[in-house]
Amino acid sequence: MEIIMAEKMGFCFGVRRTVEIAMKIIENKEQNVITYGPIIHNEDLTNYLKQNGIGYVLNVDDVDERKAEKVIIRTHGAKREVIENLKEKGVKVIDGTCPYVMRVHRIVEKLSKDDYPILIVGNKDHPEIIGVTGYISNVPYFIVKDVEELEELRKQGKFDKIKKIGVVTQTTEKIEKVRKVVNYLMDFIPEVRYFKTICYATDENQNAIHKLAPSVDVVIVIGGKHSSNTIKLYEIAKSYCPRTYHIQNEKDLKIEWFNINDKVGITAGASTPDWIIQNVVNKIKEFERILERGEIYEKRS
Template sequence: MKIELAKSYGFCFGVKRAIKQAEKTKDAATIGPLIHNNDEITRLKNDFNVNTLNDISELGNEKKAIIRTHGITKQDLDNLKTSGREIIDATCPFVKKPQEIVEKMSSEGYEIVIFGDSNHPEVKSVRSYATTNNYVVLDENELNEVKFKNKVALVSQTTKKVEKFMQIANYLMLKVKEVRVFNTICDATFKNQEAIKSLAMKSDVMIIVGGKNSSNTKQLFLIAKEHCKDSYLIENENELDYRWFNNKKLCGVSAGASTPDWIIEKVVKKIENFS
């Protein structure tokens, strides 16, 4: 069986940047998991004494606080700034962009629509910058009962699919007099999604490696499953099952933006042993 890696996969710019910041800081605590990958979080804890807290209320004697890649709410950031701790802001620059857009558009009187998962930390952080009416949706039909005023601004969670984002944009343009559309989907997300689609279409089995709580990894899995029915989402090599590869000729492998190379390499090596 041949094994082929997607043309674009794994650590994105924002995650690489955050990992480097955490390794340099050491002896610190992150507000929420730094990234959505449990094995990498464990490595940072064991090798660099970087602890993970659920939120700022859990801060104790820590003198250094690292803001997760997904960002935190504006209120939590303001509270953190008054705590006297050293703040290391590892918020991905591509997440800061929608934060800034929402804050600016709200100040200009625009109602806000965010395409994303309302419970996702990135969306919570972005939404906290809105001072006008705001709505988080996964589908345009969720806006059917909303009576908008004259102007709306649309942004997206950075890891969502462009096609769905455009459907929501088109819906709003038919419903509201003035619509400002800001495509805040990360370019790395788009490239990874296109690459996995291309690979899945020709593969007999697909393995997607990443945190099961990772939005962008789940998106990759759904795209793979759409084009290759034998697609599997795993967090590490221990979840592989040799039976998945029986009578398969091509195994495609991709990974989420929070998946480090060392985990991907272990997965590939174990698949090679199966084949």
């Protein structure tokens, strides 16, 4: 079996930065620190933080109950009003928002000031997008996940009076999908201002899996079940390689997925810690040894 790692994968700059803030707090044995929402979409990591005293809340109101003195804003960011409400409560806010997400906040703020309606391409329920909407004021905005949803809104007449529009995307969007949306908008809106807000880390991880997936027999995509950039990596890999599996950690691996002569490609979402990737590689090597010894021959036949 040959294990081939994607050229780029795993923790991105933004996640590494926020996780380092939390790790430093653990190292300094600081008490009464929580995060606003799970720090990143990775259960193993959020469990680790919880075991070391950094839990999370989903609502500002829950901060009092936890007697929190410091609140870390997660990588995905939060609405401006959330940050203001936290400050009003007297807690210290440590802003772990990824600078690439902050850039989207600044862009929609400016578009709002310049009176541009805004189209966001992304998942309306994702914390990053919820946060972004908190920086839009006094202009209509729309959130679509793809060109089909945009067509639907157009049929409903939502764009009838719109002559100009600003477009931003979730940082983890796929560029192919965004191109379709922008091209479609250009058909009927005279002025379309598109801002490329897909972050470089997402681009790099996606490009690497585009390159790797066609040349392997199996692809293992490691990352949280709710991590949108991991899901995108899975979709890309699956489009080339039918034997693509999305796992959260080594415990999800199944020996039945592998054959002794397989080339196994590995990639990981931007919120996957290095130690989980290493555990997965070790487990696949363990499977390889079992397959070599033919120990599961009976079970497989």
